[in-house]
Amino acid sequence: MKTNNSNNNKPVSDITRSPFVLDAHQGEIIRALRQRQRISRPDIVNITGWSRAKTAIEINRLLEMGLIKEIGEGPSEGGRRPRLLSLNDELGYLVGVDIGATSIDVALADFAGRILDHQSEPSDVRLPPEQVLGRCVEILLEMLEKHGTSPQCVLGVGVGVPGPVEFSKGILVSPPLMPNWEGYSIRSYFQQTVQSALIVVDNDVNIMANGELRVGEGRGVDHFIFVKIGTGIGAGIVSNGRIHRGASGSAGDIGHISVDKNGPVCRCGNIGCLEAVAAGPAIAEAAQKAVLAGTSPVLARIFQERNGELHTEDVGAAIREGDRTAVEIVQFCGKVIGETLASLVNFFNPSYIFVGGGVTHLGDQLLLSIRQAVLKRSLPLATRHLVIKYSSLGSKAGIMGAIYMAQDQLFWVMN
Amino acid sequence: MKTNNSNNNKPVSDITRSPFVLDAHQGEIIRALRQRQRISRPDIVNITGWSRAKTAIEINRLLEMGLIKEIGEGPSEGGRRPRLLSLNDELGYLVGVDIGATSIDVALADFAGRILDHQSEPSDVRLPPEQVLGRCVEILLEMLEKHGTSPQCVLGVGVGVPGPVEFSKGILVSPPLMPNWEGYSIRSYFQQTVQSALIVVDNDVNIMANGELRVGEGRGVDHFIFVKIGTGIGAGIVSNGRIHRGASGSAGDIGHISVDKNGPVCRCGNIGCLEAVAAGPAIAEAAQKAVLAGTSPVLARIFQERNGELHTEDVGAAIREGDRTAVEIVQFCGKVIGETLASLVNFFNPSYIFVGGGVTHLGDQLLLSIRQAVLKRSLPLATRHLVIKYSSLGSKAGIMGAIYMAQDQLFWVMN
Numbered sequence: 148m149k150t151n152n153s154n155n156n157k158p159v160s161d162i163t164r165s166p167f168v169l170d171a172h173q174g175e176i177i178r179a180l181r182q183r184q185r186i187s188r189p190d191i192v193n194i195t196g197w198s199r200a201k202t203a204i205e206i207n208r209l210l211e212m213g214l215i216k217e218i219g220e221g222p223s224e225g226g227r228r229p230r231l232l233s234l235n236d237e238l239g240y241l242v243g244v245d246i247g248a249t250s251i252d253v254a255l256a257d258f259a260g261r262i263l264d265h266q267s268e269p270s271d272v273r274l275p276p277e278q279v280l281g282r283c284v285e286i287l288l289e290m291l292e293k294h295g296t297s298p299q300c301v302l303g304v305g306v307g308v309p310g311p312v313e314f315s316k317g318i319l320v321s322p323p324l325m326p327n328w329e330g331y332s333i334r335s336y337f338q339q340t341v342q343s344a345l346i347v348v349d350n351d352v353n354i355m356a357n358g359e360l361r362v363g364e365g366r367g368v369d370h371f372i373f374v375k376i377g378t379g380i381g382a383g384i385v386s387n388g389r390i391h392r393g394a395s396g397s398a399g400d401i402g403h404i405s406v407d408k409n410g411p412v413c414r415c416g417n418i419g420c421l422e423a424v425a426a427g428p429a430i431a432e433a434a435q436k437a438v439l440a441g442t443s444p445v446l447a448r449i450f451q452e453r454n455g456e457l458h459t460e461d462v463g464a465a466i467r468e469g470d471r472t473a474v475e476i477v478q479f480c481g482k483v484i485g486e487t488l489a490s491l492v493n494f495f496n497p498s499y500i501f502v503g504g505g506v507t508h509l510g511d512q513l514l515l516s517i518r519q520a521v522l523k524r525s526l527p528l529a530t531r532h533l534v535i536k537y538s539s540l541g542s543k544a545g546i547m548g549a550i551y552m553a554q555d556q557l558f559w560v561m562n
Numbered sequence: 563m564k565t566n567n568s569n570n571n572k573p574v575s576d577i578t579r580s581p582f583v584l585d586a587h588q589g590e591i592i593r594a595l596r597q598r599q600r601i602s603r604p605d606i607v608n609i610t611g612w613s614r615a616k617t618a619i620e621i622n623r624l625l626e627m628g629l630i631k632e633i634g635e636g637p638s639e640g641g642r643r644p645r646l647l648s649l650n651d652e653l654g655y656l657v658g659v660d661i662g663a664t665s666i667d668v669a670l671a672d673f674a675g676r677i678l679d680h681q682s683e684p685s686d687v688r689l690p691p692e693q694v695l696g697r698c699v700e701i702l703l704e705m706l707e708k709h710g711t712s713p714q715c716v717l718g719v720g721v722g723v724p725g726p727v728e729f730s731k732g733i734l735v736s737p738p739l740m741p742n743w744e745g746y747s748i749r750s751y752f753q754q755t756v757q758s759a760l761i762v763v764d765n766d767v768n769i770m771a772n773g774e775l776r777v778g779e780g781r782g783v784d785h786f787i788f789v790k791i792g793t794g795i796g797a798g799i800v801s802n803g804r805i806h807r808g809a810s811g812s813a814g815d816i817g818h819i820s821v822d823k824n825g826p827v828c829r830c831g832n833i834g835c836l837e838a839v840a841a842g843p844a845i846a847e848a849a850q851k852a853v854l855a856g857t858s859p860v861l862a863r864i865f866q867e868r869n870g871e872l873h874t875e876d877v878g879a880a881i882r883e884g885d886r887t888a889v890e891i892v893q894f895c896g897k898v899i900g901e902t903l904a905s906l907v908n909f910f911n912p913s914y915i916f917v918g919g920g921v922t923h924l925g926d927q928l929l930l931s932i933r934q935a936v937l938k939r940s941l942p943l944a945t946r947h948l949v950i951k952y953s954s955l956g957s958k959a960g961i962m963g964a965i966y967m968a969q970d971q972l973f974w975v976m977n
Contacts, residue, residue, distance in 0.1 A: 320943055321942065370809050386801035386802065387806065391785070391801045391802065391910070393785055393912065393944070395943050395946055397911045397943040397944045398785075399909065489819075490819040490906075493812075493815050494799070494815070494819070494909070495813055495910075496810055496811070526815055526818050526830075528736050528810050
């Protein structure tokens with residue numbers, strides 16, 4: 148049967164809360180509009196298979212509801228130039244919040260998802276939640292004022308956090324990085340400020356995957372994995388065109404897959420976890436060891452320039468200077484990550500793996516090593532159409548995904 | 563947005579071929595009926611939220627179409643005993659075919675999915691497809707005759723095969739076990755006999771997962787993995803209540819995940835694949851080694867009784883006699899399988915892992931070792947609600963799944 152009888156991914160929205168309850172026909176038009184941003188009546192006729200008369204009736208209903216608007220004319224295809232339709236960006240605002248381990252991003256967008264303002268600054272997720280979220284709200288209020296509007300005009304907020312989230316409740320569950328946040332209601336905190344908005348909270352990698360799915364190269368791709376490599380390593384999973392969150396919301400937590408029984412102790416307490424061996428801090432540590440061992444004059448110079456510190460990005464700088472040791476450090480990490488991904492490729496058979504996160508500035512060497520390891524260890528059938536590449540959205544993947552996740556929750560389509 | 567905008571899992575059915583094209587309301591009733599087998603009008607009111615009048619109208623439409631029928635009365639809940647409805651099992655027949663590496667199963671079922679006849683016999687998938695499929699058709703024709711019916715009355719056929727399947731085309735792609743079958747159209751072969759039936763071909767583990775999903779303990783479970791351990795090792799994946807087949811139909815091919823860089827050569831040509839280390843043949847081989855090494859008097863006796871042969875099931879017999887070496891062989895395989903599953907549990911976060919296939923007769927020891935390894939290596943959050951158990955459908959999982967997959971394809975629900 149074609150219908151989806153799954154009850155999970157329990158959306159935050161429900162028929163009583165979502166501001167826009169659509170019937171199936173309205174839902175079809177809105178879906179097409181959200182995918183293409185702007186669309187003509189003939190496009191809708193093509194997509195839906197409806198008559199021109201029925202299409203006109205359905206469009207008029209949405210125009211009367213104020214959900215869509217006409218925005219000028221598209222190119223002619225022989226006759227009159229068709230008028231284009233888009234979501235009515237004046238309906239209200241969307242807000243995206245991307246909380247990373249060491250930074251916060253806040254963006255204000257119009258209802259159609261176009262970013263109007265975006266601010267990023269360092270932060271520390273180990274601080275109490277009120278402090279981190281309080282700063283996010285401050286930034287948001289400044290933005291709203293700057294744009295001559297108020298919290299009452301915010302319709303939806305999407306929040307990404309660096310830990311496992313119980314999606315239906317919007318709370319963090321056993322977050323290893325942020326013990327202060329366990330069970331803390333992020334949604335309630337924001338709700339005090341944006342009282343009428345619908346607020347959705349998800350894992351940071353899930354929102355990045357959602358960004359790829361909605362406005363990146365993941366658009367229209369049924370099965371893909373988004374791998375974030377930064378302070379930790381995590382994955383966002385898309386199956387059958389939907390985010391796969393798993394039974395407890397912890398799906399994609401690949402950073403703690405065991406890769407080396409004799410490896411270093413991970414911050415989770417186990418031995419030889421993927422992220423303990425191959426994430427950002429492991430790269431920085433390997434660089435420091437190279438300095439001590441005297442194998443890399445370039446890293447040694449940077450180490451001195453930085454007064455005895457070395458960060459992941461310094462390894463990237465050393466690679467650009469042609470430093471062999473720096474290349475080897477990144478090759479090793481890419482190989483370990485690729486070997487883990489090879490198993491997941493056999494299991495999941497995605498058509499894309501998008502790589503994002505802080506280590507992408509290490510350049511192509513990391514990606515090359517990941518690709519080699521995956522191709523070496525995965526089944527030919529599983530890699531036949533597999534593309535492994537950096538996320539085209541770069542550092543914007545998370546914030547874009549958060550904004551579109553906020554938009555997602557505003558619609559409730561009845562079947 | 564709640565609607566599913568994914569285009570994949572391209573069903574074999576389409577609106578021009580599926581015999582039963584339903585609107586969304588009819589689809590909702592049929593979906594409830596298929597889940598519960600029999601249902602009363604008040605049940606439908608509860609499920610749909612429709613008025614009693616609307617419910618009566620929709621039910622009458624389905625009764626008039628002949629898709630459903632009344633089948634007596636259910637228990638009273640205070641008033642008149644409600645009449646029960648079910649799918650009209652007289653509409654036609656469903657056929658399930660489960661082709662294993664060393665056996666074939668053919669079953670005839672009524673339209674509601676109840677098995678009327680089931681035959682299983684040894685076979686060899688390395689034979690040419692015409693020979694294997696020819697025997698399946700012979701069995702089917704005998705069954706149809708025995709039940710006083712003909713191929714024209716078969717509406718749907720579901721076929722499971724032990725290799726990767728391009729689902730939309732119903733052909734095998736690079737099947738390692740069965741090179742003769744590469745690109746062979748199983749669907750066309752059956753179509754010659756059951757000309758008006760809709761035929762669907764899928765991987766053997768996917769049909770087992772479908773069996774669990776439709777009539778096993780996987781009913782209503784959003785995310786689970788079905789692991790088949792037999793001659794090889796494979797997984798069927800359910801995400802968001804749907805079979806996840808992956809980009810090339812090879813999802814779940816976990817048997818060739820690399821688990822031991824110094825391990826034995828796999829039939830795929832790589833070194834140390836999971837199934838080369840831990841599937842049925844590896845268990846039998848370890849038992850033979852134990853006989854040669856003189857570490858197991860029980861296995862040595864069985865080896866003699868069998869005239870110099872030992873099979874996987876003999877290890878199970880030795881365990882039941884308390885043989886320590888046999889226990890250790892199975893513990894080792896369980897540990898290796900469990901360690902691989904631990905990574906997949908971190909990645910996928912299922913709520914169930916169902917284990918099926920030929921090795922399930924080895925008893926609880928295998929399951930215990932798998933569980934221990936998973937619990938040891940997976941994140942606590944990912945295993946908090948995880949249940950690992952043998953499939954409740956036993957050796958029927960595949961054939962049941964094939965029958966329900968056949969039924970699935972007969973309905974096309976319009977949105």
